Amino acid sequence: MSMAQTQKHRWITGQTHADREAVYGAGDAGQGVFFIEAHRQLRGPYTAAGELLRQLIPTVQQRWPELVERHVVEILSLAPELRAVVPTSRETLTSIAIPEERTRFYARARTLRLTNGVIELLKKLADPARMGPLKLVFENAGDCEHLDGEFFATILRRAHPAQIEVTLSTKPEIEQEMVREALEKYAERVEAPATTQHQPASIETDVLALAKRFVQSDGISDRAEEIAAYESLTEEQRQALHDERADELVARDEVTLGLGAIPWHRERGSSTKAAILALRTPLDYCLNMGFYESCLDFGLRGRKFVDWSDENLEMMWAFTTKSTNSLAALGRAEEAEVLYNDARAHTDNEVILMQAAYATSMLYTRHRQDRDHSTARYWINQALDLAAKVSDEKGRIFRTVFYNNGLALVEMHVGNIEEALRLVTDGQARLNEMLGENEQMLHRSVLMNNKAHILSAMKRYEEALSELNEVIAIDPNYPEYHFDRGNVFSKMDRLAEAINDYTHGIEISPPFPELYYNRAAAYNRMGETQKALADYSYLLEIEPTNLDGRLNRATLYLEAGETGAARLDVEEGLAQDPQHAQLLCTLGLIEMAEEHPEAAEKALRAALAVDETLLEAYANLSVLLFEKEDAQGAVEVLTAAIQHHPQAAVLYFNRAWALQALERYEEAAEDYTQALELGSEEAQEIYFQRGVCLLELGLEEEAFADWKRHLASGESPYLDTIQQVAPVLTNL
Structure with missing residues (x-):
């Protein structure tokens, strides 16, 4: 080893x-x-x-x-x-x-x-x-x-x-x-x-010294005598030690001490007010940094020190709403809604009710597993109604624009894309008219980016690029914007420019898996297989659970003939998700490439058992059955496939081939015709094979017309056959 x-x-x-x-x-x-x-x-x-x-x-x-x-x-x-x-x-x-x-x-x-x-x-x-x-x-x-x-x-x-x-x-x-x-x-x-072995202290003066050592360790000492000494003190004595230690740490003026030891000591000190402030500071910091588990912890700890009284209302709402923001980010939307309902039950403060309504809307349209856009619309309208009551004109307009941006997301989710665009565009115009040049730049950039997403979804790519160019000019170090612009370039088949944006995003960001995934796809479309493989490999190093990346790398390996490497990726992926239809299908292709027909059929049928609509599995299973001389089985598989994909030319082409082998020429000719009407890329082959079927049906004139089209399409592998059966066609 x-x-x-x-x-x-x-x-x-x-x-x-x-x-x-x-x-x-x-x-x-x-x-x-x-x-x-x-x-x-x-x-x-x-x-x-x-x-x-x-x-x-x-x-x-x-x-x-x-x-x-x-x-x-x-x-x-x-x-x-x-x-x-x-x-x-x-x-x-x-x-x-x-x-x-x-x-x-x-x-x-x-x-x-x-x-x-x-x-x-x-x-x-x-x-x-x-x-x-x-x-x-x-x-x-x-x-x-x-x-x-x-x-x-x-x-x-x-x-x-x-x-x-x-x-x-x-x-x-x-x-x-x-x-x-x-x-x-x-x-x-x-x-x-x-x-x-630690012995308990025996002298009273030793007890205080030992207890102080425990407090000075910020509560992490596991020495039995220190813990016992600390627990033996009166509450007032313990509070005094915590106050002293907290003051020492505050004097050091280090940000991260305020995320750990300082709030821990203040919670155990003599001042409730100091404890609340010591928890509020890291609450805000952790939310802003995206440290959501810690933000939630500080929020729940803070809620224990305050209530919904007028005196504590601002702090209670801060601890509550930042806990809910964290819960939503952590995928725990139902728990977040419980806290919003608690707020609604305990206060009639319109600012809190407005913010809770907006946030609840976002839970339903964005964060919940069981999304409910009708409920989301109800809550966003509640927020807009309350925003209309804000007395300060500037605050009222900003809140209205902000909540309309949320409404635009709901409209996007229900397919009202034109309305989403209108809401965002109107919001931009109102903010630009109301705000100074450098005010609310973050939200204005968010609106630009959202508008770019909507325009891209509408395939108005040049306009989407214009928005993204503007937002990148004002916020050049935000890697997601380069990712988004790269995606628009990719949709426009401007792959070199897409790769440039993905690469720049990589250069200015900590490792960002989606950038590597999308750049790999762009490299692959450009034929840069080795670069695509390198990006997929790094993606899987930093995010080994990325099944799409693993599937795509396996496909590249398979196309390169490296079936062993492809098999390793597929097996690793299936270990994570044994019911992944596309991985099972790829396993079938690997088995076919390695000439294991029974294993290939098992894998392809397993893929279809998971996803009965998987076109690639149907197509390859039909080929496998045909090669095993089971043309009838191939017909049955393709007939089932066509029920799910009535517009897939390849299915009609494959079924026609199998029907022809079964000497069911009329049905085969009909399928060849259907494949042509659906724009099959195999038109030249179809003209020859349909001609064969028509000859078998005694329709010589129509058959020769098809062969003439076949010959006109390019060099023919069937020239000898045509010369023997219809020499007049080759002499034209």
Whole structure:
């Protein structure tokens, strides 16, 4: 077995930090070796990955600044304190929008892009020409925040231990399933022996000192005597220690401490007001950054400190609506609606009711599994009615335009595309008339982009390009706009320009799977098969569950005759989704290419059992049956296929061929005629074969007319036959 198959990362488990540390040896730090505390209470999202960057980047900035510039988005998203070290940033209208103008939030998938970008940076640094092999040890990794869990699961899968050796140190049980599964698959488990015994304190003065040590650890110490001492204090004593520690951390003025330890201490301190403010700050930050699991956590924690009274209304709504935004982004729309209903039940504040109505509409038209556009229309109309009551003219117009943009989405979903375009176009005009040149630029850019999507759907591509060109001019670093413009170019068959846009999007963004997928498709259409394969391969490295990418790569391998590689992709895909009809169909094609007819038939019939409309499976199964001399079976398969695809010329052509073999010439001639009327690409072949059928039916004049058309279409493989049967045609 190769090293790649046998070498693994390390998973050290033990009940206490001291037991685990005795195994991995924290004193062995040196060049390329990093020890990171990963407990979520310290800095919240990206506690571990952010600390790794805080330790790495000052050196990297000095020695390889080009790497920092390439990955600046990832670096500053995970470790914002590094703005003091990193001199540049690739800002967008989304990232710089003031809170009052923040009308767009990042996609949930963005955090995985950030993680993959950091891993790309680490792999570049682990090159022998730079830092060489890295060893990363993460303590308390089982108590990490969700986004560090995403980072751990991804780096364990993507990093080869010979290049980047990852050690996760955890308690025996791990809550996060994705971390546990990655460790079980990619790491060798080492159980640390229990070697430490901590004795409870016996002197009262020791108790206070020990309790303070626990608080100074920000609650992550697992030393029994410290925990016992802390629990033995009065509530007032504990609150005083938490207040003191929170004040110390605030004085350090580090953003990410406000996402972890500071709110944790304030919640346990003496001031409810301080706790509320300490939870509100990270609530806003995490929503703006797209850290939705953490935002939801802060929102639910904040709701415990406030109620719907007039005094707390603004804070209660902030904690509620940002929790619901996070739930929607996380695909938990039903839970979000419960919170909106709670708000409606407890307040008649028209601003809150207006915002809740709009957001509920978006749940029904965009986020719910069981979308209901009629209900979405009801709620958006409620929002518009309330917006009409806003006394401030500027606020009223902006809210109306904003909600009409939501209504345009509903109209798109129900097929009223012209009305959607009207709503967005009118909104643009009203904002341009009302606002100053630099006001609400984010939402104005959103309207431009939405209008481009509508125009593209209407196949008004030049107009869509005009909108996208304008929005890119004002927000050049937002990669989604280059992705969207590339898609329009692709629809126009301007593939080189599409590839340029996809490539630029790749260059300014953390790894963005859809850019690689669409660029691969464009390369394939241009005949650049190797470049397409490279993009699909990288796509599957960063997103191995992308079944469309896996299917497309398998198809390219199959077309190149690399059936073994194609089979590996298909089998991997079917392991994820055994009922994937197109993968089953491709497996059938692989079996056909490798001359395994029984296995091929089984796979193709399995594909049709999943999707009885799958044209490719019908067509290939009919060919397979015909080659097995089962022409009647081929006819039956094609007859079933035509019921689902009455406009598919290839099905009539194939059935005609099978009917002809069964000497059912009249039916065959009718199918050949139907294939011609549907624009078959096999016209020359059809003219000859229909002529054969007509001859068998005694219709010589019509048959020779078809053969004449056949000969006029180009060089004929049937020339000898025609010369023998109708020499007069070849002498014309």
